[in-house]
Amino acid sequence: MTVSWPPYKANPLGIATLSLGNWREHRLEPRLKAAAESGYQWIDLFDECWAAYLEEHGLPGDQPWEPTSENLQIAQKLARLVKSLGMRIACTQPLRKIEGIKDPTERQATFDLVAKRFPFMRAFDTDLVFMCANIRADKGVTSDLKTVARDLAELGDMAAAYAKADGGRMLKIGYEGLSWATRNTWSASWEVVQFANRPNVGLIVDAFNILAVEFADPYNVAGHGRIYPTLEESLEVLTGSLASLVSTVPGDRIFFFQCGDAELMNPTTFLPPTDPDTPALLPWSRSHRLYPMEQSRGAYMPVELVAAAVLGTGYRGPISLEVFNASLNQPGQMIPEEHASRGINALRLLCETTKSIPAFWQSRGERKSAIAQVIRRLEPHEHKYKL
Secondary structure (H helix, E strand, O other), rough: OOOOOOOOOOOOEEEEEHHHOOOOOHHHHHHHHHHHHHHHOOHHHHHHHHHHHHHHOOOOOOOOOOOOOOHHHHHHHHHHHHHOOOOEEEEEEEEEOOOEOOOOHHHHHHHHHOOOHHHHHHHHHHEEEEEEEEOOOOOEOOOOHHHHHHHHHHHHHHHHHHHHHOOOOOEEEEEEEEEOOOOOOOOHHEEEEEEEEOOOEEEEEHHHHEEEEEEEEOOOOOOOOOOOOOOHOOOOOHHHHHHHHHHHOOOOHEEEEEOEEEEEOOOOOOOOOOOOOOOOOOOHHHEEEOOOHHHOOOOOOOOOHHHHHHHHHHOOEEEEOOOEEEEHHOOHHHHHHHHHHHHHHHHHHHHHHHHHOOOOOOOHHHHHHHHHHHHHHHHHHOOOOOO
C-alpha cells in the first residue's frame, strides 16, 4: 500500500479515562465533561473507572463484568452520557494475564472472563477490547509463539461468534506489548497477531511502551543510552525499528494508537526498585509519564517519530493519550480540567510536529534528516542532571 506523506487526513483525538484523573479522587462524569469541553472525540475506558462508576450507582464494583441486567443498564447509561457529550467510547481495557496459561482449567476460566465483556461492549457501543501482553513469569505460563498465537486466535473466534450470534458489528481483540512483559516490543506483539491470523485480532501500538524499550533508560543520566551512549545513536536504533514497523504492519491491522511521553529523571534520587517482583520500569511508568512533548515539565522522548511511523502505515484511527502521573492522583475539581487541557494541547502539538518529520523509512537521507530534526528539539534538554 502506498501512503502519501504527510498523511492527508487528520486523525481523531482521544484520551484514557485514567489520564483525566484518578478514579479514587475524581468521579467519572466530571472527567468526561472536561474531556468534551477540551475537544476530545474518543474515550478509552479503563476497568477501574468503570468499576467506580458502578459503585457510584450503588452497585458492587468488585465484579464489573458480570452481565447482570443492572450492570448492563448502567453501561448503557454511561454510553448515552458519553454520546450526549459528543464523544464515543473507543474501547475498554485492560485484559491482563490472559494468554499462555498452561493449565487447561485455568485457561478456560480466564477465557470465560473475557467472554463476559462482550455484552458490555455492545452496551458501551464499542467494538474493541485491549489485551496486554502477559507479565507473569511463573512456570504456569509460557511465551511460546505457537501457544500465544493459538490463544489469540481462539479469543478472536469467540468474539466473532458472539458478533455472528447477535448480528452486531464485529468485536475485536487488540494485543499490546508492555515494556516490562516478556513480549515487550511492537515486533514481538505483531508476530503473535500475524500468527493468530484472525481479521478481528490486531495490534495496539503504545508510544510510551515502544520508547521505554527501544530508546529510553530512566536510570541513565541522559534518559536514553540503553544500547549506545549518544542521542544520535539511540535515534538510529529507534528509527531502524520504526522503519520496519512501517514496512511490515498495514495500517488497518493497527487497531489503536496510544501516546505518552515521560519525565527525564534525576538518577541520584530516582533509583531502581529494590523489590525483585517490581519491574524496573514500573515506577517510572506509573508516576512519571507526561503528555507528548511537554518539555517544560521534563518530557524528553521522541514521540513524534513513533507517531510519524504509525501514520506512515496508513493508520487512520484515533491518536489517544495514555498517561499515568502522580499529579492525576491529587484531589480537587480542577484536576480533570487542567489535565484535559494540557493533554489536548500536547496532542495538537504532536500532530503538528509529526507533519514536519521526514518520511525516514523511505531513504537513508530522509532518516538522517528526521534524526537531525529530533536532535535539534531534544539536545538542549539532554544531560539536565549531568553528574
